[in-house]
Amino acid sequence: MSIKKKKRKLNAVDKLKARIKEIQKSCKHDWKLIKKPELSESLVPGIFIGNKASPLETTFQKEISLKCNKCSRRLIAPITSICPCCFGSMYKGGLYTIENDGMSSREKYFGEPLAYHAVRLHHCSKCGFTIASDEWNQ
Numbered sequence: 248m249s250i251k252k253k254k255r256k257l258n259a260v261d262k263l264k265a266r267i268k269e270i271q272k273s274c275k276h277d278w279k280l281i282k283k284p285e286l287s288e289s290l291v292p293g294i295f296i297g298n299k300a301s302p303l304e305t306t307f308q309k310e311i312s313l314k315c316n317k318c319s320r321r322l323i324a325p326i327t328s329i330c331p332c333c334f335g336s337m338y339k340g341g342l343y344t345i346e347n348d349g350m351s352s353r354e355k356y357f358g359e360p361l362a363y364h365a366v367r368l369h370h371c372s373k374c375g376f377t378i379a380s381d382e383w384n385q
Contacts, residue, residue, distance in 0.1 A: 267318075274318040278334045281312040284326060289356040289379050297327045297369060297378035299357060327369045327380055335373030353381065 257265075286295045286309075297309055309326040313334065322329075328337050352366040353359065356379040365384040370377050 271315075271318045271320045274315060274320065276318070276320065277316040278313040278322070279316055280331070281314050281321070284309060284311050284331050286326075286331065290358050291356055291379070294356065294368070294377045294379050296357070297325075297380035299381050327378055330371035330374060330376050332376045333371065333374045335371045337369040337371055337376075337378070340368035340370055357381075 288294070289296050310323050311326055311329060311331050313322045313324070313329070314320070315322075326337075327339075329335075330337055353361055353364055356366050361381070363384055364381050366379050367382045368377055368379055
């Protein structure tokens with residue numbers, strides 16, 4: 248029979264885990280990449296591909312893995328939310344559809360049209376790194 252954690256007395260490991268959580272919560276993180284993401288440039292120079300849908304596969308999400316040098320916290324985040332260059336915040340730009348871009352934005356960035364999809368650009372607030380991602384447009 249097991250005793251629930253709330254009802255039992257905390258042992259040394261439980262106390263250590265709680266202390267680690269405290270340290271990580273108050274840490275001013277100094278992130279580093281665990282593994283460098285493999286980025287592909289879109290057909291527009293200087294803009295990289297984030298999420299891409301394909302008729303033959305489901306939408307995939309590129310992620311980056313980070314680790315803090317100070318507290319060892321690990322973080323896995325979508326490449327559309329944290330910049331892989333400077334770890335700044337990415338912000339969403341407008342949704343580029345046929346109506347507001349003058350041509351199929353998906354063809355412009357990815358080289359192929361796909362029904363009911365448009366491109367959204369994500370920009371880094373610090374360094375200006377830009378990612379183009381497919382987005383369902385219905």
